[in-house]
Amino acid sequence: MGEGRFVITLFLALCLITSVSAQGEGGDETSCLSGSSTEDRQGCLDSDGDGWSDPDEGWNQSMGADAFPDNASEHRDLDGDGIGDVADPDMDGDGSLDEVDVWPEDPLIWSDLDGDGYADQGLHPMSDNCPNIYGKSKIRLLGCSDIDGDFLPDEYDDDADGDGIRNEMERSASSGTILYDPYNADSTPPDADQDTIPDVLDPDNDNDGWPDYIEIDRGSDIYDGDETPFTMYFGTNTGIFYTGGLGPGSFSYEYDSDYSEFSVSFVSEIVFEELVIPLLLVPVYFAIFFSRRREFNRLLAEIGGCMDCDVLRTIETEVNLAVKQRNIRVYHGLVLRNAIELAEGELTRERFEEE
Known part of the structure; x- marks a missing residue:
């Protein structure tokens, strides 16, 4: 009994599916008068034989029906002015002739003065945000300058020229003699380790983990990551x-x-800076000492043999200059000035006695 019901149910379902399918297949034939149209509809009435079906109650021009069913050379009137698009010099009716209209089928846009594919007219999905500048940007702004071609406008691009170094880094790496242009990929500051930080700003140019100032101090190559x-x-x-x-x-x-470092270079640095350099400077110290001593003795001898107050004043000026230039020590200058004062006093006393 159960099997019989199942067979009957299956039979009825198949009949229903067959009926619906048959109705669907015949729908196109009954929706329009039979004809030869091939463009907007298949097999509907096409009075002028241009491939576009004649309009009817269920199919109008906005759906694709022929706006000129008796004119085989026309089938559409985009601006609705009664002139077919083929004959209409301004098919979209925006006031710009088709021959100069960049978008002849869009009445809201028509010109592109900078030739970048975006319209000069505003308030449109294709409006150019930079109508006077050629550009292919697509992100945030349309039609603006995009030097590196990443579709991000230069004004919002951290690396406008796409050279791998950020704009502010290029500016910071510039100097009075070398100027790097963040908008020119051929003007890029050196970056030895390719870490996007210019060498002049990079604390570790070879990216070996050692700061450059230590490598320079120790004598290793700041551009060699293996050293x-x-x-x-x-x-x-x-x-x-x-x-x-x-x-x-x-x-x-x-x-x-x-951390605490134990290394040959560390010990070498200590020995060199704390012992070798001071030892090398000893001869220099002696040379400076004897030079100052000679200058002091010379000036002292001139003061002792001077018999003219005007000459003493000249010597005093020379002493002051020698102290300033560190040709003699400060206490040498004090001794010499004291000697000048004594000599002036002696000369004054002798002149008074003669009078």
């Missing part, structure tokens, strides 16, 4: 950082200013 203060001697690692404790992670080869 560090640890590897610059003997072609092997000659240093280590102690991080604290006694575990496996207590030592490291990576630079860290917070």
